[in-house]
Amino acid sequence: MTPAVTAEAIRKRYPGSGALALDGFDLSVPPGTVHGLLGPNGAGKTTAIRILTTLLRADSGRATIAGFDVGTQAAHVRRQIGLVGQYAAVDEILDGRRNLVMFGRLFHLSPAGARSRADELLERFGLTGAAGRSVGRYSGGMRRRLDLAVSMILAPAVLFLDEPTTGLDPRGRAEVWDAVRALVAGGTTVLLTTQYLDEADQLADRISVLAHMGEVGGRVIAEGTPDELRSRVGGDRIDLVVHHPADLPAAAGLVRRVTGSEPEVDAATRRVAAPVGDRMAALAAMVHGLREEGIDAEDLTVRRPTLDEVFLQLTGAPTVEVAA
Amino acid sequence: MSAPADVGHVRAGVLPAEGSRLRWALTDAATLTGRYLAHLRHQPAELAGAIGFPILLVLMFAFLLGGMMAVPGGGDYRQALLPGLFTMTMLFGLSATMVAVVTDAQRGITDRFRSMPMAPSAVLVGRAAADMVTSAITLGALLLVGLAVGWRPSGGPAAFVAAVGLLLLLRFALLWVGIYLGLLVRSPGAVTAVQTLEFPFGFLSGLFVAPATMPLVVGAVAEWNPLSSTAAATRALFGNPGWGGDSWVAQHPVLMAVVWPLVIVAVFAPLSVHRYREMSR
Ligand SMILES: Nc1ncnc2c1ncn2[C@@H]1O[C@H](COP(=O)(O)OP(=O)(O)O)[C@@H](O)[C@H]1O
Ligand SMILES: [Mg+2]
Numbered sequence: 001m002t003p004a005v006t007a008e009a010i011r012k013r014y015p016g017s018g019a020l021a022l023d024g025f026d027l028s029v030p031p032g033t034v035h036g037l038l039g040p041n042g043a044g045k046t047t048a049i050r051i052l053t054t055l056l057r058a059d060s061g062r063a064t065i066a067g068f069d070v071g072t073q074a075a076h077v078r079r080q081i082g083l084v085g086q087y088a089a090v091d092e093i094l095d096g097r098r099n100l101v102m103f104g105r106l107f108h109l110s111p112a113g114a115r116s117r118a119d120e121l122l123e124r125f126g127l128t129g130a131a132g133r134s135v136g137r138y139s140g141g142m143r144r145r146l147d148l149a150v151s152m153i154l155a156p157a158v159l160f161l162d163e164p165t166t167g168l169d170p171r172g173r174a175e176v177w178d179a180v181r182a183l184v185a186g187g188t189t190v191l192l193t194t195q196y197l198d199e200a201d202q203l204a205d206r207i208s209v210l211a212h213m214g215e216v217g218g219r220v221i222a223e224g225t226p227d228e229l230r231s232r233v234g235g236d237r238i239d240l241v242v243h244h245p246a247d248l249p250a251a252a253g254l255v256r257r258v259t260g261s262e263p264e265v266d267a268a269t270r271r272v273a274a275p276v277g278d279r280m281a282a283l284a285a286m287v288h289g290l291r292e293e294g295i296d297a298e299d300l301t302v303r304r305p306t307l308d309e310v311f312l313q314l315t316g317a318p319t320v321e322v323a324a
Numbered sequence: 325m326s327a328p329a330d331v332g333h334v335r336a337g338v339l340p341a342e343g344s345r346l347r348w349a350l351t352d353a354a355t356l357t358g359r360y361l362a363h364l365r366h367q368p369a370e371l372a373g374a375i376g377f378p379i380l381l382v383l384m385f386a387f388l389l390g391g392m393m394a395v396p397g398g399g400d401y402r403q404a405l406l407p408g409l410f411t412m413t414m415l416f417g418l419s420a421t422m423v424a425v426v427t428d429a430q431r432g433i434t435d436r437f438r439s440m441p442m443a444p445s446a447v448l449v450g451r452a453a454a455d456m457v458t459s460a461i462t463l464g465a466l467l468l469v470g471l472a473v474g475w476r477p478s479g480g481p482a483a484f485v486a487a488v489g490l491l492l493l494l495r496f497a498l499l500w501v502g503i504y505l506g507l508l509v510r511s512p513g514a515v516t517a518v519q520t521l522e523f524p525f526g527f528l529s530g531l532f533v534a535p536a537t538m539p540l541v542v543g544a545v546a547e548w549n550p551l552s553s554t555a556a557a558t559r560a561l562f563g564n565p566g567w568g569g570d571s572w573v574a575q576h577p578v579l580m581a582v583v584w585p586l587v588i589v590a591v592f593a594p595l596s597v598h599r600y601r602e603m604s605r
Binding site: 053087090 | 348355356358359366433435439
């Protein structure tokens with residue numbers, strides 16, 4: 001089967017900028033899957049999306065969408081794709097419905113077809129109540145959903161989402177995630193960029209981690225399923241903080257028994273920490289054990305590694321923020 | 325939100341209602357013209373501002389400054405002034421177009437259009453058509469204000485229509501400059517710079533005073549300013565007193581009021597289309 005998206009050795013340097021934004025970017029996304037492009041600010045995510053959506057020309061390398069070359073067959077590519085850019089690209093002045101009708105017309109639906117598609121999408125994306133309101137007065141989450149709805153007017157074969165939830169509150173993120181899942185259920189291939197590990201984890205079948213390493217420009221430094229990546233960087237961690245320093249040895253013993261690995265003990269912060277396999281089982285066992293042994297716990301958390309920890313593991317260096 | 329499968333199934337590549345490219349380019353342009361005109365309806369204050377500013381200039385020049393100025397060889401300054409202000413208003417349209425283009429680019433709308441299977445010319449032609457509508461409304465309002473402050477065209481109806489046509493032709497040419505500059509710049513600061521430069525560009529012309537009264541070199545530049553030709557041609561067509569002048573360009577205002585805009589369009593329309601296609605590529 002033709003991959004939905006491929007990229008081979010893409011290099012891009014912005015005119016007048018010293019460093020390469022992308023330096024040997026590779027990607028292959030099978031149809032019908034969700035691929036996450038994970039990377040810190042300045043890693044080159046937007047640059048990659050812009051090249052794949054024909055907005056920007058690569059200096060070298062090759063990329064295809066559904067088999068069409070983005071450089072030489074741009075018109076074909078544009079018939080296959082939908083793009084939801086980093087900033088919601090909808091008309092702020094018009095209302096939600098007029099936005100959908102206008103874009104429907106630009107996708108060459110008939111006037112009646114554009115109107116009925118608009119109503120359909122407003123309904124699907126929970127925007128019917130706000131259909132007549134100017135988009136300038138939408139919340140961030142609503143605007144994103146409208147943006148998604150626009151890119152779904154012709155249900156594209158490949159949908160590109162550039163940081164679809166950056167700047168949204170948790171409710172807005174959940175709304176967008178639901179919408180993305182719904183699109184995927186309809187058969188669309190999704191390539192989404194994110195700075196959040198948990199977002200890639202929630203949505204993506206596979207993840208490419210994009211980063212600058214030292215002098216080298218942005219490239220994929222790790223690729224795999226969320227589980228594969230997590231096992232490379234070590235899974236979740238359990239953190240236990242006790243009230244009394246005297247409890248530390250008992251606490252360390254408990255954590256050792258529950259996690260099966262040797263915990264780190266930090267006397268200054270009265271903290272015991274260890275990597276953990278099955279997070280929920282470990283949490284239950286910890287709560288039980290603490291009560292059994294009468295340990296007075298101040299805090300108990302199981303947490304995923306942060307993006308910083310992932311990068312620390314993969315690159316051996318903390319993430320470097322590059323001004324975007 | 326309802327069942328996922330309802331959102332739509334992949335049917336990309338199959339664009340509905342295939343038709344000729346030209347037809348779609350025109351349909352797309354019409355859709356976008358409709359978009360910009362809808363903006364006007366939703367933002368009446370913006371349109372009022374676009375019309376109000378030149379009206380304010382008319383009142384200022386007519387009642388505050390005009391008394392000091394004279395037409396060489398005699399004639400009522402106010403009669404010569406109004407065609408100059410009409411021309412100046414066409415010039416202001418340049419930055420108005422530029423603002424609209426920059427706003428769309430910054431909001432990501434331009435990128436969305438560019439990622440869609442649309443004719444590149446449609447986006448620009450849609451912009452141009454909408455700006456021409458706005459300009460026609462503005463010019464109409466200004467003509468009425470001119471009449472109200474005592475401006476009297478006396479060239480006959482055909483010449484009147486020709487003069488209005490020349491003004492709109494200039495606006496049409498300058499809007500391509502506005503589109504090109506809007507696609508070129510990245511910061512709103514550049515818009516302010518262009519807005520600021522409109523004034524010296526307008527004054528370095530025969531819009532308000534006769535180039536003959538200026539220092540030699542400056543006067544020559546002013547005579548060759550495209551705005552001068554349109555202002556002089558419309559003065560002639562409206563039957564208003566003008567500055568005259570001995571140079572070739574001053575002797576052929578109507579010809580140059582056609583040639584200049586055509587040259588500007590011939591240069592900036594292709595540049596704009598190219599820039600739109602290649603924007604940051
Ligand atoms: N238009 C531009 N001109 C010059 N440099 C740019 C431009 N856009 C991005 N860059 C640079 O390219 C690199 C990658 O940027 P970008 O693709 O926006 O990263 P991300 O989307 O991952 O934050 C950064 O170093 C950024 O500063
Ligand atoms: Mg980005």
